[in-house]
Amino acid sequence: MKALAPKSIAATEETIPAAEQATSGIITGASGQPPIESNLPQVVLQGGKQSINAAAEMLFTKLAESQQFFVKGGNICYIEADETQRLDLKPLSAVQFASEIERHVQLFKETDEGLVPAVISARDVKTIMASRKAREILPAVRKVVHRPVLSVTRGKVEALHYGYHPDNGQVLVLTDQTLSLINPAEAVANILDVIKGFPFASEADRGRAVALIMTIAMVEMGFLEGVLRPMIMIIANASQSGKSLLIHVACIINELTPLLLSNRGRGGVGSLDESIGHGFEAGGVLALDNLRGKFDSEYLESAITARSAIMVRQPYSATVSVKLDEVTVTGTSNGVHLTPDQINRILFVHLQKKTERAAGSETEVELIARIKTELPTLRNSIASLIASWWEQGRQSIHAPNSYRVEWSGYLNWMVQEQFGLPPLMENHGQIADILRAGDRQQILDICMYIDIARRTGEALRAKEVVEILHDFVEEDAALVQMDHKKFGLLMKSLLRGTNTLELDGWKITRTTKHDEPGSRGEPVQFWQFDQVRSVAVTAVENAKTPVEPLTGVLPIGVFDSVEKSATDLQNQAQQTKHATQPTTTRASKQRPRLTAPLAFKTR
Numbered sequence: 001m002k003a004l005a006p007k008s009i010a011a012t013e014e015t016i017p018a019a020e021q022a023t024s025g026i027i028t029g030a031s032g033q034p035p036i037e038s039n040l041p042q043v044v045l046q047g048g049k050q051s052i053n054a055a056a057e058m059l060f061t062k063l064a065e066s067q068q069f070f071v072k073g074g075n076i077c078y079i080e081a082d083e084t085q086r087l088d089l090k091p092l093s094a095v096q097f098a099s100e101i102e103r104h105v106q107l108f109k110e111t112d113e114g115l116v117p118a119v120i121s122a123r124d125v126k127t128i129m130a131s132r133k134a135r136e137i138l139p140a141v142r143k144v145v146h147r148p149v150l151s152v153t154r155g156k157v158e159a160l161h162y163g164y165h166p167d168n169g170q171v172l173v174l175t176d177q178t179l180s181l182i183n184p185a186e187a188v189a190n191i192l193d194v195i196k197g198f199p200f201a202s203e204a205d206r207g208r209a210v211a212l213i214m215t216i217a218m219v220e221m222g223f224l225e226g227v228l229r230p231m232i233m234i235i236a237n238a239s240q241s242g243k244s245l246l247i248h249v250a251c252i253i254n255e256l257t258p259l260l261l262s263n264r265g266r267g268g269v270g271s272l273d274e275s276i277g278h279g280f281e282a283g284g285v286l287a288l289d290n291l292r293g294k295f296d297s298e299y300l301e302s303a304i305t306a307r308s309a310i311m312v313r314q315p316y317s318a319t320v321s322v323k324l325d326e327v328t329v330t331g332t333s334n335g336v337h338l339t340p341d342q343i344n345r346i347l348f349v350h351l352q353k354k355t356e357r358a359a360g361s362e363t364e365v366e367l368i369a370r371i372k373t374e375l376p377t378l379r380n381s382i383a384s385l386i387a388s389w390w391e392q393g394r395q396s397i398h399a400p401n402s403y404r405v406e407w408s409g410y411l412n413w414m415v416q417e418q419f420g421l422p423p424l425m426e427n428h429g430q431i432a433d434i435l436r437a438g439d440r441q442q443i444l445d446i447c448m449y450i451d452i453a454r455r456t457g458e459a460l461r462a463k464e465v466v467e468i469l470h471d472f473v474e475e476d477a478a479l480v481q482m483d484h485k486k487f488g489l490l491m492k493s494l495l496r497g498t499n500t501l502e503l504d505g506w507k508i509t510r511t512t513k514h515d516e517p518g519s520r521g522e523p524v525q526f527w528q529f530d531q532v533r534s535v536a537v538t539a540v541e542n543a544k545t546p547v548e549p550l551t552g553v554l555p556i557g558v559f560d561s562v563e564k565s566a567t568d569l570q571n572q573a574q575q576t577k578h579a580t581q582p583t584t585t586r587a588s589k590q591r592p593r594l595t596a597p598l599a600f601k602t603r
Helices: 052-065 094-101 122-130 132-137 184-195 203-220 243-253 272-282 298-305 340-344 364-373 375-391 405-418 428-436 438-452 462-472 484-495 566-580
Strands: 021-023 026-028 042-044 069-072 075-081 087-091 106-111 114-117 143-145 149-153 156-160 163-165 171-173 231-236 259-261 284-294 309-312 320-323 327-337 346-351 500-503 506-513 524-531
Touching (some): 052 132, 069 087, 149 375, 156 375, 184 375, 203 405, 231 243, 243 284, 243 346, 243 364, 272 284, 298 327, 327 438, 438 462
Parallel strands (some): 143 171, 284 327
Antiparallel strands (some): 106 114, 149 156, 163 171, 506 524
16 A cells, blocks of 8 residues: 655655565565665665664664654554555554665665665564664654644644644644634534434433533543543433434544443453453543443443553553543443442433434434534534633533532533533433432333333233343343242332332333233233333322423434524523523523634644
8 A cells, every 4th residue: 555645745755565575584675676766865774883773773763754654652653545545654564664664765784895785684674673763763653633633732722734743742643634713603503403303301411412522522632631531321211212323423523433342241351341441542432332231340430530540451461551531431321230439420411212203304324424524514613612612711610419520610611601501410410310229220121121122002911021021131130030020029119009100201000900811800910111201200199390391302313394503492492491490590591602713823
C-alpha cells in the first residue's frame, strides 16, 4: 500500500517496492539489490568505524525529517493509507521497516575501499530498531485522531487540523476535514435534532443523553483529563427500545466506533474483565451491551474510581499501566442486577418503549445515514459548545446526589444553560431506587422475557410464565431456578393483597377463576402482562400522586410529518410542564442560550 506523507511534506518517493523479501539473512527492496538514488540522503550502516548508535542517530534523524515515521507506545510507526485511502499510523515490523527506509534514504557500508551501497541485514535492522536513538529522535505520538479536534494551549482554545502537534499533547491528526465554530443556539438545535426520536422517559433523560454525547467528545479532546467520570448506562422497560442505538448514535456523532463487550463472567482468559482491560488499553468508547442478571466486576468498579492508572493484563506478557483519561465506559440493559456501590457510580438514561410506530417514520438505517451526511455540521456543533463552555471559564452547576462532583457540575451546566433542559440528576434517584429494589427488578426481568416471547396481553398461569423463563433465560441464575411457587411468592410480596401492579411502564393483572377444567373447583390464578405509558414504579393502590403522561417524547425513529426544530420540541415540552406545574422551579425555567459565536486560533 502507498505510504503518504503529511501535506506539508512532499513524499520522497512515489514508487512502492513490488516485494519485500528476506534472503540469506539479508532484507532487500524490490530488486533484491541495494537501491542507488542519488537524490536520497545517505546513511552509513554500522560496521567498521561506524558504531550502532552513530548509524541509528544518522538514520532516525533523516527519517524524522520526512514526518512519516513516529514512535507510539514504544513502537516505530509509519503513516500509511489503506485501500480506502484512509490514513493511519501503523507499527512496523523489521521487514516492513527495512523496505520503507529504502524509499527515504540510501544505505552505505564502510569497507576497505570506502563507502559502498549496501542492503541491511535482518540482524542489523533489529539492532537499529531496538536502539534508544529511535525513541529519542523520532517524534513521539500520544494519540492519533481522524478528525479535527479542539485543544487548549496557554489557556486558549485551538483547532488542530492535519499534521503533528507536539505542543498540544503530541496529537497526530490524519484527516483533510476542518473545524469551524457556529452559533451556540444553532449547535444546540443540531444535536437535539439527532436524538429527538428516542423515547426518553423524561426530559431529564434527554438531558442525560446529551451528557453522554458531550462526555464522549470532551474525553476524546482531552477536556476531562484527570476528571473522574461515571459509567453511563442506557436502561429500558423492554427490549428493542433503542438502547444500543443511542450509544451507537453518540459514537457516530463523535466519529468513533464503540468496542462492544458482553457479560461473560469474572476473571480468566476471555472473561469480561480481560476484555474490559483490553478496551482500556485501546481507548475510545467501551459498550457493555445487553447486561443481564448479576453484574459483578470488581475490576470495572476499581477502574471507574481510579484517579491515576490501572493495571491491564496482556496475554502471555507482563501487565501494563494504562491511564483512563481517554476512555468512556457505557452499557445497556433491560434488567441488570447491580450492587448499591455500582448504582452510585452510574449515570442512567431511561428509555420508555412505545407500543406503536408511526407510518412512514425514519428507520434506524435512515437515521444513521442522515447523521453521517450531517457529520461536518455536528462536528462543528459539538466543538462550538465545548469552546463556549471553556471560554466562559469552565462553568459548573452543582448536581445534588452525584457521585462524580466535578464531572456532573460541568455537564449539569451544559445541559441546563446551553441546552435548556432540566437538571442533570432530576428524577435520577427514582431510577436508582428501581434498581436497588431486587424483587421489583426481577419482575421487570420477567416482563422483558414475556415481551420477547410475544406473550403480552395473554392470561398466563404461573407454570406458563416459568416455562417462558426456562425457554429464554440463559445467564440469570435466579430466573433460571424460578418455579411456579417462587413466582407466586414474589408476586405476593409486591401485590400486597391487591390484584394490579404498575411497574416502570408495565401493568400486571391477577385474575382468579374457580371453574377451570381440571381444577377440581380450586381457584386458579392467571397473570396478564401489558405495557402501559406509566413511568412510575408503584403499586396502584399505594400511589400517592397520579402518574403524569409523557409529553414531547416521540417513539424511536418517529419524526414529525411537518418539520419541527429541536427548539420547538423543547419549548413544547417546557410549556406543557408549566401548564401542569403552577410553581416555577429551576428545572422548568427556559434556559438562556448563548448567541454570539466564538472565534479561535487554528493551526
